[in-house]
Each structure stands twice: as structure tokens, then as C-alpha cells.
Amino acid sequence: MIERVEPTGGICVRLRQARPIPLDVEFSCAAGELLALVGPSGSGKSTVLRAIAGLFKPDEGTVTCDGVPWYDSKEGINIAPRRRRIGFVFQNFGLFPHLSAVENVMEGLLHLAPPARRERARELLKRVHLSGLDDRKPRQLSGGQQQRVAVARALARDPKVLLLDEPFSAVDKATRQRLYKELVDLRRQLDMPVILVTHDLDEAVLLADRLCILHHGKSLQSGPPFDVMARPISSAVARLVEQKNIFTGTVAGHDVAAKRTVLTWGGLTLLAGYQPEFKVGQEVSWMVPTGDVTLHAIDHPPREVRENTVTGTVIDVTRLGDQAGVSLAMDTASPLPLFLSLRMAYVRRHDLKAGDGVTVSLNPSGVHLME
């Protein structure tokens, strides 16, 4: 579940605490990698970030950056935040309100000789596309511009790790899209680990190389976004990554030759991806992404025999932009509805509406078993 890599320039974090904020977190982030800590509000994401920065001292654990211990509860090591060489972009940016944009950045450049600071600060502001506003106070800048100053200041120290605490939550949506793009561009030039805290799964998937899912202070799973989204290790993770089709069933057998695991669900037999780690007869949770549920053509019968066929009745069709979310009441298999997504154009062409009887197939490779 947790990769234990100790790459040069990377950061390894292991934190444990019972109270006041329960924590049981373990992850690492390699140099040049962007790791997103994702979880609902109150899952301890910001606390983890603050612990990395040394602004919060957990009861137990280690924080090791580029091989140097920053925090080690057993060894009694706790390096002060100012000695940790971190770049921290705070949720509300934490800009110094009495200093101009360029002076804010200069405060992060104390390692340079005073005359060199202004020049370097101007360069950094240029790098985050904020030239010409050097002498404005934070109050005279928009949310997006403030965020850029905060990023420039965070990079000023030439940090060993860049920490971003919900950096897009204080700006409007249009600005956010632009800042996403800028972050993607910027991080190509960065060679340090970048840790992004967010409650927005879409944001995390868009920006991160790897996700680490946090819930009630516990890191549940980490891995590349697609892996975590499509192959959660538990129904709890599946729910946190917003999977809608989560059911329970029983493992009926494994077909080694076809690389399939067979599952019984209600009265139905389903083929799933090959997961021999589950024993025959074991009760399991399983899920299928909405995108792996395909609707059989309504106007003509299927040309080939499809696998994992399920019949049901449309409960509701919800329009989401050019996509439509469709929920089905299944005839036999489960009292819970099954969700699929269709193109809105298809829904219109076939006049799909509540009450229609439909047949769908679940793509066996998408069917995934969990604890």
C-alpha cells in the first residue's frame, strides 16, 4: 500500500498521534514529484503539512527530507521551521500586509546579501507572471495575484520542499483554471518534491502525479491518480474518490487462464478483474466506475454476446453539461441503484427518460474487488 522509497531530494513523512487530532499518516514524495493529499475537511491534511513545516509537533513520527531528519520523535530531533528550508503557500497566503509584493518576496531571500535581494525578488515575480505590480501592497492585488506573490515568496528560499495548502480555495473559478495551468508549467521547472493539500478530487487528479487519500487523519492509500480512482483498496477509499457504484458480493472463483475473478452479486454472476488475493467464498465490496457501465443499444439488439449483462429501469437522468448521469433500479441484483454516464447527445437522440427499461454491461476489467 505504501511505497517506501527514499530517493535523493525526496521527503518521507510518518506521523502518529492519538490526540487532540488523531494522525496515522505515512507517505513519501520524490524530487520533482507532485503529491496531492486529498481528503474531506477535517481529515488532517493541513495538520500534516504544518507538521512537515515544523509548525506543528506531532507526538510520534519522522520527517526526513533529502536524507536529513527534520523531525524524529525517538531521537528528539525537531528542527525549527526557519531552518527547514520549506516553501509554504498558505490557504489565505499569509502575505505580509504592510509590505509590497516585491518586499514580501525579499523576506524569503534572507540568505542573499541585502543588495541582491530586490533584483532576485523581481525575477521571481516575473517567473510567476506578476511583473509591473512589484510595489503594490497585498490589499491592492486580486486573489490570483496574491497567490502568485505567495508562490514567488515560497520559491524564494530555494526550498527543499514546496508545500501548498489549498492554494486555490481563495480565488474565483476562472482564476483557478488559469492558476492550474501556471502551476503545471511552473512545476516542470521545479526539481523539489511538491505537496499539495486539497479537498477537491478533480483538482488533485488534474495536477498530481500521485494521490494520498486521507480520512480522519489516516492515510488510506497512495498511488497514481488513475490507480487510486479505479482500484481503491477499500470501500471507504472508493467513496472518498467519489465512486458511485459500490456494492457487496461473494467471490465465486478465479479463472486463471482468462485472468478473471468470478463474483456472485444478488442472483447474477459477474466477471471481474483478476484478483486472486481474495479467497473463494469471501464476502467482498466491489465497484465499477460509471464509465465502465455501457448501455446496450436501445433500438437494435446487441451484435455479440456481452459479458456482465444487467437489466433495470431508468430512475433518473441528470444533465451535467454535455454529459448525463443516469441512475438505474436493477431488476434483481441489488436494491441500490447503478449509475452510468452517457453523452447528453445520446440521451436526447434516444429520448431516454425515467421509467425506460434498459440493459447494460459492466466492463469486467472495470469491476474491482475491495476489502
Next chain:
Amino acid sequence: MNWMALELSLKLAAWTTLILLPVGIVAGRFLAWQKFRAKPVVEALVMLPLVLPPTVLGFYMLVALGGDSIIGQVYQALVGRTLVFSFEGLVVASVIFNLPFAIQPMQRAFEAIPVEVREAAACCGHRPWRMLWRIELPLAWPGILTALVLTFAHTIGEFGIVLMVGGNVPGETQTIAIAIYDQVQAFDNASAGLMSAVLLVVSLLAISMTYFGTSYIGRRHD
């Protein structure tokens, strides 16, 4: 017009303000950011001079600083004269009864600095002194200025405690407030009126200065 009394009052106010500047910054900062169980008690103690009758406070200080007290005896042994009924004694009393005026506004000012701002300074690599000088003091400055002016003006106006601890020794402990009282007792209403007017102008000037100062600083941050 009793210029000696006015000068003494100004001298007392200046010393009190000077001493309470660092005391207020340290205590205000501490109370603003530290969490500890006895904090409400400490805050109540700081505010006590605001609600106690000056005579009560004066009486306790007379007891605490008098010749029978340890403080009084140590002082007498070191300096060779009594702490009460002396200018130094007045300064001590004045510092104590001005604690709420100095600490309270500074505490509020430090509390108003967002935690993120101080944490950002720490993450920028600021040492505590740089953080204080470059971030905290400039941001808390309006509150600090208010505290200083309130302390100064309040010292000039205080009567009860000064009379209790200092007595009425011209040139040593007779402040302008006490001099005015003396004049009225002696039916010299003309002098009392003049001195009252001077005191009124000084106080008004002091208070106006804070308002001008704070609004100027407020504008500067915009």
C-alpha cells in the same frame, strides 16, 4: 501656574511610558499568543487597576512599598531612602496602575496579526528578532501607539494613587493633578483654572495624536 508640578507630571508620564513600552510588548505578545490554564486569572489581574478605586490600589501599594515591607526595606538598604513619598516610588506605582492601559491595546494589536502571517515569516527563515522587528511591530504599531498615549495621558491625570503613595511633596511627588487640588483647597480658583486648562490641552493633544497617528498608519497599509 505651578510649572514645577507640570514638569514633574510630564517627567513621571515619560518614565512610566518608557518603562511600559517593553513591558507591554512582552506581556501583550505573551497574552495574545500563549495558551495556558491561568490565562484568565492573569488577564483579570492586569485589568484590576481599571476597576479598583485608586485609594484601594494606593493603600495596597503603600503597604507593599512602605518601610515595613520587604521591597521597601531592600530599597532603603540599597538607596538609603524610602521608596514611598519619593519620585521613584511614584514611578513604580504609576507603572502598576497603568498596566491595563499599556498591555490591553498591545495584546489586542498582536492578536489581530493572523497566525498565517507569523508562520509565513517563520517559513521564510525569520529569526525571532527579525520577525518582531520586520513583521510584528509594524503590524501592531497602531495598538502600541494607542497604549503609549493612553498611558501617558492617564499618568498625567491620575490623582488618588499618587496622593496615597507619593503624598504631596513639592518638586518630588506633587504632580499637577495634586497641585490643582491644593490650589482649590486654598481657594485659589484662578491658578486651579489655568492649570486645569493646561492639563486639558495636554490631554487633548495626546489623544488627538494617537488618532492622527493610527489613521496615518492605517492609510499607509492600504
